[in-house]
Amino acid sequence: MVSSKAVRAVILAVGSELLATDRLDSNSLHLTAILERHGVELVRKGVVGDDETAIEREVRRAFEDAELVLVGGGLGPTADDVTREGCARALGRELREDAATREAIARRFAAMGREPSANNWKQAQVLDGATPLPNPRGTAPGQRLEVGGGALFLFPGVPYELAFLAERDLDPWLAARAGGVARERRTLRVALRPESEVDQQLEPAYVEFGREWITVLAAPGEVRIRLTAAGAADARARRLAEMAARVRELLGEAVYGEGEDQSLERVVGEQLAASGRTIATAESCTGGLLAERLTRLPGSSRYFPGGVVTYSNAEKTRLLGVPAALLAAHGAVSEEVARAMAEGVRERLGADFGVAITGIAGPDGGSESKPVGTVHVAVAGPGASLGHRHLRLPGDRERIRWQASQAALEMVRRRLLEVAARERR
Amino acid sequence: MVSSKAVRAVILAVGSELLATDRLDSNSLHLTAILERHGVELVRKGVVGDDETAIEREVRRAFEDAELVLVGGGLGPTADDVTREGCARALGRELREDAATREAIARRFAAMGREPSANNWKQAQVLDGATPLPNPRGTAPGQRLEVGGGALFLFPGVPYELAFLAERDLDPWLAARAGGVARERRTLRVALRPESEVDQQLEPAYVEFGREWITVLAAPGEVRIRLTAAGAADARARRLAEMAARVRELLGEAVYGEGEDQSLERVVGEQLAASGRTIATAESCTGGLLAERLTRLPGSSRYFPGGVVTYSNAEKTRLLGVPAALLAAHGAVSEEVARAMAEGVRERLGADFGVAITGIAGPDGGSESKPVGTVHVAVAGPGASLGHRHLRLPGDRERIRWQASQAALEMVRRRLLEVAARERR
Numbered sequence: 001m002v003s004s005k006a007v008r009a010v011i012l013a014v015g016s017e018l019l020a021t022d023r024l025d026s027n028s029l030h031l032t033a034i035l036e037r038h039g040v041e042l043v044r045k046g047v048v049g050d051d052e053t054a055i056e057r058e059v060r061r062a063f064e065d066a067e068l069v070l071v072g073g074g075l076g077p078t079a080d081d082v083t084r085e086g087c088a089r090a091l092g093r094e095l096r097e098d099a100a101t102r103e104a105i106a107r108r109f110a111a112m113g114r115e116p117s118a119n120n121w122k123q124a125q126v127l128d129g130a131t132p133l134p135n136p137r138g139t140a141p142g143q144r145l146e147v148g149g150g151a152l153f154l155f156p157g158v159p160y161e162l163a164f165l166a167e168r169d170l171d172p173w174l175a176a177r178a179g180g181v182a183r184e185r186r187t188l189r190v191a192l193r194p195e196s197e198v199d200q201q202l203e204p205a206y207v208e209f210g211r212e213w214i215t216v217l218a219a220p221g222e223v224r225i226r227l228t229a230a231g232a233a234d235a236r237a238r239r240l241a242e243m244a245a246r247v248r249e250l251l252g253e254a255v256y257g258e259g260e261d262q263s264l265e266r267v268v269g270e271q272l273a274a275s276g277r278t279i280a281t282a283e284s285c286t287g288g289l290l291a292e293r294l295t296r297l298p299g300s301s302r303y304f305p306g307g308v309v310t311y312s313n314a315e316k317t318r319l320l321g322v323p324a325a326l327l328a329a330h331g332a333v334s335e336e337v338a339r340a341m342a343e344g345v346r347e348r349l350g351a352d353f354g355v356a357i358t359g360i361a362g363p364d365g366g367s368e369s370k371p372v373g374t375v376h377v378a379v380a381g382p383g384a385s386l387g388h389r390h391l392r393l394p395g396d397r398e399r400i401r402w403q404a405s406q407a408a409l410e411m412v413r414r415r416l417l418e419v420a421a422r423e424r425r
Numbered sequence: 426m427v428s429s430k431a432v433r434a435v436i437l438a439v440g441s442e443l444l445a446t447d448r449l450d451s452n453s454l455h456l457t458a459i460l461e462r463h464g465v466e467l468v469r470k471g472v473v474g475d476d477e478t479a480i481e482r483e484v485r486r487a488f489e490d491a492e493l494v495l496v497g498g499g500l501g502p503t504a505d506d507v508t509r510e511g512c513a514r515a516l517g518r519e520l521r522e523d524a525a526t527r528e529a530i531a532r533r534f535a536a537m538g539r540e541p542s543a544n545n546w547k548q549a550q551v552l553d554g555a556t557p558l559p560n561p562r563g564t565a566p567g568q569r570l571e572v573g574g575g576a577l578f579l580f581p582g583v584p585y586e587l588a589f590l591a592e593r594d595l596d597p598w599l600a601a602r603a604g605g606v607a608r609e610r611r612t613l614r615v616a617l618r619p620e621s622e623v624d625q626q627l628e629p630a631y632v633e634f635g636r637e638w639i640t641v642l643a644a645p646g647e648v649r650i651r652l653t654a655a656g657a658a659d660a661r662a663r664r665l666a667e668m669a670a671r672v673r674e675l676l677g678e679a680v681y682g683e684g685e686d687q688s689l690e691r692v693v694g695e696q697l698a699a700s701g702r703t704i705a706t707a708e709s710c711t712g713g714l715l716a717e718r719l720t721r722l723p724g725s726s727r728y729f730p731g732g733v734v735t736y737s738n739a740e741k742t743r744l745l746g747v748p749a750a751l752l753a754a755h756g757a758v759s760e761e762v763a764r765a766m767a768e769g770v771r772e773r774l775g776a777d778f779g780v781a782i783t784g785i786a787g788p789d790g791g792s793e794s795k796p797v798g799t800v801h802v803a804v805a806g807p808g809a810s811l812g813h814r815h816l817r818l819p820g821d822r823e824r825i826r827w828q829a830s831q832a833a834l835e836m837v838r839r840r841l842l843e844v845a846a847r848e849r850r
Contacts, residue, residue: 301737
């Protein structure tokens with residue numbers, strides 16, 4: 001492997017249980033993190049059952065696509081553990097018994113006061129030319145075989161054994177070869193904007209930095225913009241800073257935060273905590289989701305005194321003081337009622353801000369003029385100011401509710417930005 | 426495809442984000458469940474990036490190994506969505522625009538009051554000879570192309586869109602072809618009981634039916650008991666009925682429902698709807714989660730007038746009438762306050778039942794006598810009756826909140842069972 005060219009890798013998980021309805025191959029995430037650290041490109045990953053012919057075929061295909069092939073699982077002592085055999089056939093190598101590994105197995109069993117059974121010795125078989133990777137956490141050792149310009153690594157499938165061997169053996173092996181091409185990522189987040197719109201706005205950044213370094217990912221009610229840079233640590237950090245600055249320039253205040261584990265409720269919570277202000281919620285169609293999101297964060301009692309869920313018209317009047325005449329004139333799902341709910345909850349709970357959501361989450365309750373997905377969001381405060389937004393949200397009940405809560409949080413975030421800007425002046 | 430021979434399938438997930446360190450392809454689980462239902466053998470699954478050449482190569486390989494190829498993802502409107510193009514190349518087909526799909530896209534955008542951008546029209550492209558699978562939940566339609574003895578299915582990558590299309594289009598298509606080798610499952614659900622306890626209680630059923638047919642799976646705040654039977658439809662159904670009856674006999678009323686998509690809030694909602702009674706919620710540490718769960722169901726306005734989230738002591742007094750003296754004497758997290766909250770919300774919202782949760786979700790706020798995880802749940806009604814439960818829940822903030830909402834729903838469910846039994850007498 002030459003360090004000036006990007007190394008490519010394929011990850012293969014072996015195990016019939018990984019093809020069932022309730023298991024995912026999470027080992028690949030650990031291996032991917034190590035690959036990413038060293039700038040190795042993961043071209044694909046796969047899961048195959050405990051089937052010698054299938055393993056042989058997949059390992060062969062993997063080497064057609066990549067220089068580095070990482071296989072996890074199928075190294076146990078039972079008859080269906082056939083990863084060793086499948087790999088040997090794929091690479092046209094014999095299996096031979098490794099004396100040191102045999103001895104380690106004998107020692108391990110002696111320590112447990114047990115006799116190895118005939119099939120336990122299978123685990124001492126290594127591919128001809130391979131280096132065994134001792135496994136102090138289990139009976140299945142790993143193996144590393146350098147082939148042509150690349151290498152095949154075999155890891156045990158037990159997650160904590162694989163993680164241990166990968167860190168101990170794969171990481172330094174790559175470090176010695178990759179040489180400074182590590183990749184780094186930054187994720188910017190935007191709420192409530194369509195993916196295609198964000199994509200178009202980012203066009204100048206694609207041209208400037210290259211499309212392969214900027215990925216736009218849609219999630220319900222939000223879009224993530226993932227920036228990637230490769231190279232030496234200094235250059236990488238500089239490049240990511242340039243890219244992030246350009247994206248923020250193109251998207252403006254729509255970027256609400258950074259990081260894979262960031263969330264809109266966290267950003268709003270931090271704004272509220274920093275400004276020393278409080279907010280109260282009044283919800284209809286979201287049924288408490290907005291309050292629930294605002295209280296996900298530890299310490300939210302500093303800025304959230306409480307909220308109400310008023311599902312019926314009677315409760316909108318009783319708990320929030322929305323005039324019955326207003327409800328009768330405009331209907332519960334209307335700009336007027338959203339505004340009255342926001343003002344009502346702000347006043348009754350003595351908060352700085354009141355935020356209200358009323359809408360039709362469906363599947364029933366829609367009409368020609370107010371179809372399912374119609375949502376009104378209003379924010380009251382600070383002082384007498386009032387903001388309102390009318391949305392038509394796509395998707396099913398769950399998605400509509402989620403997006404409505406995103407819309408409310410996004411409105412509050414913008415309002416808090418305005419307030420902060422005004423105060424700085 | 427011949428029904429007497431087992432059909433083989435390959436699942437391929439497309440998306441560069443699925444090759445990152447933080448995402449797994451969970452769509453394949455849903456597809457696998459459908460394959461299993463019809464006795465289709467999943468030979469392997471794979472993940473590939475948004476790379477036309479790689480997609481072409483993987484689809485070609487998939488058809489070398491299987492008759493049925495299921496591809497998810499890469500059907501979006503952006504430039505990196507190239508699944509259509511890769512598949513067209515793999516199968517040597519042209520892409521053509523589907524008029525009905527184009528129209529559906531136009532309608533969808535019109536309904537949202539937006540203009541489609543140029544790249545949105547990409548989504549109207551289908552493989553020559555393919556049947557478009559309309560997607561009412563998003564803009565990316567799926568496609569089904571019958572090739573040779575098999576078929577290629579393209580699904581959008583958004584999980585709930587893929588799940589919808591797979592159930593609507595793949596399941597019946599397989600049902601028409603597979604014939605008689607199916608396995609069938611039934612899932613029974615139990616809330617708030619430790620897995621080990623349920624496991625022990627099920628021992629006689631393991632002995633009677635064989636351990637491999639009964640699986641106990643733990644999830645936060647609940648346990649699922651999965652029953653499996655194989656063979657002809659009649660025998661399968663009979664066997665599952667026998668197993669389910671035995672499990673219900675062993676676990677009694679702890680079994681709250683059946684089905685993978687069953688939920689405690691749905692069962693409680695159905696009980697309330699059937700009894701014509703209403704419930705109001707008062708929440709502290711769960712911050713609205715209980716109300717949010719009760720309103721996940723369409724039609725919940727019949728039995729849920731509303732609820733309050735009283736995070737601060739002042740709001741507990743103001744919105745629920747909890748005496749300040751009671752709060753001072755016992756603290757907000759106490760049996761006395763939980764009872765007063767339940768009674769207060771029941772009375773103020775004029776509901777048949779009031780349910781209240783107060784507790785310490787952490788990570789801060791715990792003490793020696795009231796550690797993090799201390800939760801009090803109370804149910805008021807019908808009439809003057811009051812129930813209370815004191816819990817010490819394990820886990821982090823999110824898990825504590827979830828389990829507290831499970832506990833409240835489970836208490837309400839039991840209370841409604843008692844009421845229904847009394848009324849039958």
